[in-house]
Amino acid sequence: DPIESSYRLEVSSPGIERELRTDAHILASIGEVVELRFFRAMDGVKQLVGAISGYEDGKLTLVTPDDLEHTFARKDIARIRIVFFELED
Numbered sequence: 001d002p003i004e005s006s007y008r009l010e011v012s013s014p015g016i017e018r019e020l021r022t023d024a025h026i027l028a029s030i031g032e033v034v035e036l037r038f039f040r041a042m043d044g045v046k047q048l049v050g051a052i053s054g055y056e057d058g059k060l061t062l063v064t065p066d067d068l069e070h071t072f073a074r075k076d077i078a079r080i081r082i083v084f085f086e087l088e089d
Contacts, residue, residue: 020080026055037079042072
């Protein structure tokens with residue numbers, strides 16, 4: 001053992017509800033449910049939840065639970081976070 005004293009090793013991951021920060025993260029998460037938070041209100045809202053249906057040329061397309069499709073420029077989105085919840089029957 002290269003460490004002579006006692007120690008505790010902890011391993012962690014970004015978690016199930018992690019933030020998507022790069023284009024690669026977004027592309028790998030197509031189909032996932034996310035929460036978008038905007039720098040300023042977009043279409044009258046500051047945040048929106050839906051599934052990522054596409055990401056191309058700096059534009060993210062989101063399908064909301066009411067089956068509406070919205071497209072936003074990445075530069076207008078302050079935060080993208082995967083959300084985990086179970087849909088009720």
